[in-house]
Amino acid sequence: MGHSHEHEHGQEREKHWKKYLPASISFILLLTGLALDHFLPDSFFKGYVRLIWYIIAYLPVGFPVLKESAEFILQKDFFNEFTLMSIATIGAFAIGEYPEGVAVMLFYSVGELFQDSAVSKAQKNIKALLDIRPDSASVLRNGAFVTVKPEEVKIGEKIRVKPGERVPLDGILVLSQGSFNTSALTGESKPKRISDGETALAGMINLDNVVEIEVTKTYSDSSLAKILELVQHASSRKAKTELLIRRFARIYTPAVFFLAVALTLLPYFFVADYVFSEWLYRALVFLVISCPCALVISVPLGYFGGIGAASKHGVLFKGANYLDLMTHVNTVVMDKTGTLTHGVFDVQEIHSATGDDKQLLALAAAIESFSNHPIAKAITAYTKDSGQKLEVINVKEIPGHGLEGELDGKTVLAGNVKLLKKYGISYDSAVDEVVDTNVVVAYNNEYIGYITIADKEKEDAADAITQMKELGIRNTIMLSGDKSTITQKLASKLGLTAAYGDLLPEEKVSHIEELKADKTNCIAFVGDGINDAPALALSDVGIAMGGMGSDAAIEVADVIIQTDQPSKIATAIRIAKYTRSIVLQNIVLAISIKLLVLLLGALGIASMWGAVFADVGVALLAILNSVRGLGKKF
Numbered sequence: 001m002g003h004s005h006e007h008e009h010g011q012e013r014e015k016h017w018k019k020y021l022p023a024s025i026s027f028i029l030l031l032t033g034l035a036l037d038h039f040l041p042d043s044f045f046k047g048y049v050r051l052i053w054y055i056i057a058y059l060p061v062g063f064p065v066l067k068e069s070a071e072f073i074l075q076k077d078f079f080n081e082f083t084l085m086s087i088a089t090i091g092a093f094a095i096g097e098y099p100e101g102v103a104v105m106l107f108y109s110v111g112e113l114f115q116d117s118a119v120s121k122a123q124k125n126i127k128a129l130l131d132i133r134p135d136s137a138s139v140l141r142n143g144a145f146v147t148v149k150p151e152e153v154k155i156g157e158k159i160r161v162k163p164g165e166r167v168p169l170d171g172i173l174v175l176s177q178g179s180f181n182t183s184a185l186t187g188e189s190k191p192k193r194i195s196d197g198e199t200a201l202a203g204m205i206n207l208d209n210v211v212e213i214e215v216t217k218t219y220s221d222s223s224l225a226k227i228l229e230l231v232q233h234a235s236s237r238k239a240k241t242e243l244l245i246r247r248f249a250r251i252y253t254p255a256v257f258f259l260a261v262a263l264t265l266l267p268y269f270f271v272a273d274y275v276f277s278e279w280l281y282r283a284l285v286f287l288v289i290s291c292p293c294a295l296v297i298s299v300p301l302g303y304f305g306g307i308g309a310a311s312k313h314g315v316l317f318k319g320a321n322y323l324d325l326m327t328h329v330n331t332v333v334m335d336k337t338g339t340l341t342h343g344v345f346d347v348q349e350i351h352s353a354t355g356d357d358k359q360l361l362a363l364a365a366a367i368e369s370f371s372n373h374p375i376a377k378a379i380t381a382y383t384k385d386s387g388q389k390l391e392v393i394n395v396k397e398i399p400g401h402g403l404e405g406e407l408d409g410k411t412v413l414a415g416n417v418k419l420l421k422k423y424g425i426s427y428d429s430a431v432d433e434v435v436d437t438n439v440v441v442a443y444n445n446e447y448i449g450y451i452t453i454a455d456k457e458k459e460d461a462a463d464a465i466t467q468m469k470e471l472g473i474r475n476t477i478m479l480s481g482d483k484s485t486i487t488q489k490l491a492s493k494l495g496l497t498a499a500y501g502d503l504l505p506e507e508k509v510s511h512i513e514e515l516k517a518d519k520t521n522c523i524a525f526v527g528d529g530i531n532d533a534p535a536l537a538l539s540d541v542g543i544a545m546g547g548m549g550s551d552a553a554i555e556v557a558d559v560i561i562q563t564d565q566p567s568k569i570a571t572a573i574r575i576a577k578y579t580r581s582i583v584l585q586n587i588v589l590a591i592s593i594k595l596l597v598l599l600l601g602a603l604g605i606a607s608m609w610g611a612v613f614a615d616v617g618v619a620l621l622a623i624l625n626s627v628r629g630l631g632k633k634f
Contacts, residue, residue, distance in 0.1 A: 022060035023113060026106045029057035034099055054098035061102075061109040062089060079253035081291050087257075088287040092608060095277045095284075100608035104288050107616040111297075114623050134168035134202065140212075150202075150219040159213050161206045169202050170222045171213035181205040240324055241583055245299045249292045256290035263602060281608070285601040288611040289594060298586035298622030306579030309629045315572045316546070316560040325541050326559070326576035328522040331515060332473050332569060333535070335508075336480035336487060338528035339545055340464075340494065340566055341455040345378035348436060352449035353428060360449040364441050366390040367405045367414045371397070375437060378453050398422070402439070410444040420447060435485045454486075460567040462494050467570035469495075471577075475521070479508045479535075508535045526561075526569060528553055543569060574634045582629060586622040593618050 033053050036045040045053070069082035085108055092101035138145045140158040150168040153159060158174065161167050167180070177195040182204050191207055194200050200213055202222040219225055260283040268274050303320035310317050317323050337343045352360040365383035368376035370392075392412055395405035401422060402415010413419055420427050420440055427447040431440055436454040440447065465476050478499040480487045487501030500511060512535050515521050525532070525539035536542030536556045544557030545564045554560055561568040597614040600606035606614070 019113065019116070022064075023106060023109050026057050026061045026102060026109075029053070030099060030102045030106060033057060033102075037099070051093075051098065054093075054102055057102045058089070058093075058098075058105060061105040062086075065105060065108065079250070079257060081249075081253070081296065084253065084257070084287050084291050088284045088291075091280060091284040091287075095280055097281065097284075097608060100612075103609065104612050107612045108291075111616040111619045114620055134166040137168035138162075153215055153219065155215055155218060157215050159215060161200075161211050161213060163206055163208055163210065165206055167200050167202055167204045167206065167213065169213070169215045169219055170217040171200060171215040173198055173200055174212045174214050176209070176211040178209055178211045179207040181207055240321065241299060241303075241580075241587075245295055245587070249296055252290075252292055256287065260284070260287045260290075278604075282601060282604050285606060285608050285611045286598060288608060289597045289601050289606070289614055291615055292590075295587065295590045297619055298590060298626055299583055301623060301626040302579060302583035302586055305582065305626045305629045306575055309579075309632060309634070310572065310575045312630070313568070313571050313575065313634055314561065314563040314565075315568055315575065316562065317572075318558050318560075322541055322558040323576045323579050325522070326524070326573055327580045329524045329541055329573065330473060331475040331477065331521045331523045332468055333475075333477045333479060333512060333515065333523060333525045333539065334566070335525075335527040335532050335535075336478055336482055336490065337455060338564075339526050340461045340478065340490065341457045343374075343455060343528075345374050345437070345453050345455050347378055347382040347451055348454045349452045350449070351428075351430075351451070354448055357449075360441055360451070362390050363392075363407070363412055363443055363448070364414050364439060364451055366392040366407070367395060367403050367412050368439070370395040370405070371403060375439065375453050379439065379451060407443070411442075413442040414439055416440065435489045437483065437486065455482075457490060457494065458564075458566055460565050464566035464569060465494050465496060467567060468573070471570055471573050473573075475515075477511075477515075479503055479511055481505075505532075505534060508532070509538055512538050524559075524569070526566070528564075543572070571634050575629075578629060578632070578634070582625055586625055589625075590618050590622060 033050075036053075037050075065082050065085050069080070069086040072078070072080050072082060085104065089101040089104050092098070092104065134150055136147050137150045137153050138147055138160045139153050140160070145160050153169055159169065159171065173194055173196050175196060177193070179191045179193055180200060182192045182201075192204075199216070200211070202219070202225070263286055264276075264280050264283040267279050268276075300320070303323055306323050307317050307320065310323075317326075334340055350357045350360060354360075361379075361383050364379050366389070368379045370376075390407060392405040392407050395403055397403055398415070398419065401419040402413065404419075405412045411423075413423060413425070416438075417427065417431055417440055420442055423442070423445070425442050425445055425447055427440060427442075428450075431438060431450050434450070434452055436452045438450045438452045440450045442448060468476055475498070476496045478487060478491055478494075478496050480499070480501050481503055482501055484501035487499045491499030503511070512523060512525060515523055516538070522541075523539045524541040524543055525535045526543040526545070527533075527536055528545035532544075532553050533556045536544060536553060541559060542557040543559045543561060544553040546554050546557075546560035546562045559572055561572070593614055597606050597610065601611060
């Protein structure tokens with residue numbers, strides 16, 4: 001393993017060395033040529049010797065561009081930056097300006113190297129995610145653990161993960177518990193405690209003891225593989241501004257080319273002492289300056305930087321177009337359970353009508369142990385260590401009401417108040433005033449009390465709403481399948497604009513359709529469950545809680561919050577707005593400097609050297625500006 005790692009580093013070094021070699025050779029030959037021009041004015045460094053010297057200096061950096069240009073021309077695409085560069089430099093050679101011809105190509109290739117390193121810096125952020133790909137799994141086969149590739153492990157097989165190793169596949173912990181570093185998936189540095197029967201995800205790092213995991217998903221379906229795939233494809237989805245710049249270059253390049261031709265030939269009719277080579281030189285300078293490299297480079301790079309910065313903050317954008325869209329969002333619609341709340345129910349209060357809380361809990365736990373409902377699970381978890389166990393038999397579910405069973409030949413009921421009404425059992429009217437979810441219990445046709453259960457809001461939920469309002473989000477709306485009273489209570493606590501409860505998935509969708517009917521709304525929907533997938537797909541920007549969210553939600557969403565924190569919605573908006581400002585700065589910078597130097601070039605004030613510096617200088621400034629966001633805290 002170590003050996004192959006060293007080998008990779010060696011290859012990496014060799015690649016670097018090869019990358020900088022052509023520019024280095026050209027630079028040394030150009031400097032030597034200029035020195036010979038200066039110090040040996042009347043000697044052998046003239047005519048063909050000088051021409052051949054500069055051609056040798058030109059080829060290492062010029063040949064790749066000439067090749068690209070020829071390929072484009074063969075595809076009938078004549079107007080592009082490569083053709084402009086080729087014409088400008090060959091023209092410079094034709095009028096005897098050899099050093100300038102070499103310099104144009106040299107600086108262009110230096111600009112490309114800078115662009116490469118900027119892109120690879122942004123890619124490193126994203127690569128850091130890719131490095132969390134585990135390359136092997138220790139799987140139990142025929143009574144022994146063998147090492148195989150994660151792709152070869154099947155569902156249901158048992159794998160073992162030692163301390164310090166990454167979990168290679170999604171699965172459930174078996175007869176073990178451990179502490180895991182989840183920062184690769186969620187950006188959260190706090191270790192997460194996972195116990196027997198709970199899910200561990202690929203990419204988490206085991207921190208303390210050896211654990212065994214029963215695999216529940218193949219590698220290609222694991223949350224990690226999905227995230228990696230998204231990240232790799234993110235940069236291929238272009239933003240509107242990017243596509244606009246491409247279209248702009250398509251019109252701009254031929255226009256510039258014909259202007260250069262006009263600049264060479266038209267003065268013949270208007271200027272008394274017309275010298276062809278002088279006007280050709282001006283036209284070539286004009287061509288070099290007008291090359292749209294800086295624009296074409298800096299816009300995608302700005303977005304790339306934005307995607308990189310976001311992934312560093314635990315927010316994944318599936319494409320640059322969503323960074324653009326995110327800046328227009330003015331309405332954020334959120335699901336309640338799992339998005340604004342933890343989605344984990346806890347017993348809050350126990351109200352016994354007889355004063356015997358233990359009996360109430362024991363009866364509730366005995367009958368609720370037959371149900372898989374989150375509320376039933378909350379009660380059984382709460383009474384797990386109480387030691388008082390009752391055996392209820394003949395349990396049956398009454399849909400929409402609750403459960404009915406038998407204990408010592410007497411009826412046990414647990415559910416909502418509709419259940420008691422159905423059996424004609426009178427209960428304490430205080431139950432109707434309770435906002436939280438409650439479970440009422442009756443035994444032997446007598447009401448014996450109720451238990452309230454609530455889902456806790458996430459620690460940063462209120463802060464998330466405040467931040468969104470500060471960012472100019474005019475509507476913050478919550479849609480929930482939970483009781484309206486509970487939904488309203490949470491909404492007023494968090495400071496939401498509106499909240500709707502008792503909704504079915506299709507009703508959530510119709511709420512979003514209503515909001516979409518108002519064309520001034522740009523809607524982001526935030527959800528985490530399978531039932532949120534339709535709403536995520538329908539909204540302008542679908543945001544999924546990716547840490548513990550369902551696969552369906554992550555698949556459909558455009559943006560994924562890996563930390564499951566609602567406050568990251570504001571972070572995503574901030575990063576999107578920052579990225580947009582960087583892109584606009586780059587566009588204004590590139591166009592304004594270009595126009596100024598173009599004018600100076602046409603007037604004969606700017607030389608080819610000035611043209612080169614204007615072009616490469618602007619590209620470098622734009623690149624440096626784009627990379628700024630990568631280290632920024634949002």
